[in-house]
Amino acid sequence: HGLVRRTLLRKMRDGDLSAQLMFDREMIADPFPHYDVLREQGRLVDNGLVLNTAHHDIATAVLRSPDFGVVGGPSGQAPAALRFAVRAAGRGPVGPVEPPSMLAVDPPDHTRFRKLVTRAFSARAVAALRSRTEEVAEELLDEMAARGHNADLVADYASLLPATVIAEMLGAPVEMRRQFLEWGAGGAASLDTGLPYREFRRSEQQLEAMQNWMLGHFDHIRRHPADTILSALVHAHAEEGRLTEDEVASIAILLLAAGFETTVNLIGNGAALLDGHPEQLALLRAEPGRWGNAVEEILRHDSPVQRTGRFAGRDTEVAGEHVRTGQVVLVLLGGANRDPAVFTDPGRFDITRENADDHLAFSSGIHYCLGAALAKMEGEVALRALFDRFPDLTLNGPPHRRPTRVLRGYDAMPVRLSSAT
Numbered sequence: 001h002g003l004v005r006r007t008l009l010r011k012m013r014d015g016d017l018s019a020q021l022m023f024d025r026e027m028i029a030d031p032f033p034h035y036d037v038l039r040e041q042g043r044l045v046d047n048g049l050v051l052n053t054a055h056h057d058i059a060t061a062v063l064r065s066p067d068f069g070v071v072g073g074p075s076g077q078a079p080a081a082l083r084f085a086v087r088a089a090g091r092g093p094v095g096p097v098e099p100p101s102m103l104a105v106d107p108p109d110h111t112r113f114r115k116l117v118t119r120a121f122s123a124r125a126v127a128a129l130r131s132r133t134e135e136v137a138e139e140l141l142d143e144m145a146a147r148g149h150n151a152d153l154v155a156d157y158a159s160l161l162p163a164t165v166i167a168e169m170l171g172a173p174v175e176m177r178r179q180f181l182e183w184g185a186g187g188a189a190s191l192d193t194g195l196p197y198r199e200f201r202r203s204e205q206q207l208e209a210m211q212n213w214m215l216g217h218f219d220h221i222r223r224h225p226a227d228t229i230l231s232a233l234v235h236a237h238a239e240e241g242r243l244t245e246d247e248v249a250s251i252a253i254l255l256l257a258a259g260f261e262t263t264v265n266l267i268g269n270g271a272a273l274l275d276g277h278p279e280q281l282a283l284l285r286a287e288p289g290r291w292g293n294a295v296e297e298i299l300r301h302d303s304p305v306q307r308t309g310r311f312a313g314r315d316t317e318v319a320g321e322h323v324r325t326g327q328v329v330l331v332l333l334g335g336a337n338r339d340p341a342v343f344t345d346p347g348r349f350d351i352t353r354e355n356a357d358d359h360l361a362f363s364s365g366i367h368y369c370l371g372a373a374l375a376k377m378e379g380e381v382a383l384r385a386l387f388d389r390f391p392d393l394t395l396n397g398p399p400h401r402r403p404t405r406v407l408r409g410y411d412a413m414p415v416r417l418s419s420a421t
């Protein structure tokens, strides 16, 4: 493995673009021109480790194909290359992107896990959460306004809103939301390849801390069962023997972390984009019915999850391209969402774009984001409430990009709320 890594690092220094996209931190700020070049280089660009694609049709075909598997693989055996391409290295048993997490296993396990929680995230369940989400938004905006003219939009709002909503939804203590955010951010960093060892260890420790807390919380739930998602999961383990404790912990941690680690980026990216396009914000004020499409365009233009991976369980063909058994395809979702074959003038942010929702920001196929409806509802509620309350909101200097490659967002966004507050 060290050899593969050294080879890729050499390729990166020699100017191999796909290797650079895996390792070069300089590319994080603006990967889009590089995706464009890669797309020109080929439909599946082989860098000796993985096949890269920034083409929308291939990405869709790979994600939907039953011939491809995820990290766990059809038999639970991930090729090392996929683990390596998607994230730094293996860890303990219950990280959010390691087996038995639902993101990292294929059917039939995947089907079994997903079925347990599907209903809680349905469009109907999410619609019932909307008014509570609006209340959370107003509470956070009140607190921000009470503190004065200046705020950090990420720390004070974009992160706390989804963290509060998912904690309440799952039945995790809301007063721990800042701790969840800290653990989650640490864990999310480890999704990236090429992480310096010390950072990788730190992120691993944070995930371990979250896991330990979750297992302790399960004990609490056993003594005090309630009508919550976590309680139902623990029950499925204890009463029905449908899940092992590792599986329960893995699902719980994935739901908690996925509940805010990605939506924070949608809200932050959206705030920055709308701040930079006042004419589109004005259009939304005049015609609020456009908010739904605006959220799709934010997801397309600045996708919070930029990449995922799949490997071929057998020799196969996708969108006219041959892939051999065991080969890994790195699907650059953020690049597919800028594919000019699907989106006219793809670099332009345009909330009136008619096919904005053809994006792959939530992936596709059986792993299509379980929380997509929730995330879109939260994004719309959060951004609408923000710009309604503070119509003169302006950035107080450039926002700071989080230094992560898989997740795209900001970790700090100083703003001036408005002259009136």
Ligand code: HEM
Binding pocket: 102, 103, 104, 114, 166, 254, 255, 256, 258, 259, 260, 262, 263, 266, 303, 304, 305, 308, 309, 360, 361, 362, 363, 364, 366, 367, 368, 369, 370, 371, 372, 374, 375, 376
């Ligand atoms: C899966 C993106 C919010 C829960 C995924 C995947 C993507 C994604 C790309 C699939 C990855 C792959 O195919 O390998 C996003 C984005 C979000 C968001 C961009 C916000 C803007 C949420 C929320 C939840 C959530 C709020 C709530 C708990 C999940 C779960 C999976 C998943 C459980 C695994 C589904 C499976 O493997 O079947 N998400 N997500 N996500 N997401 Fe989200």
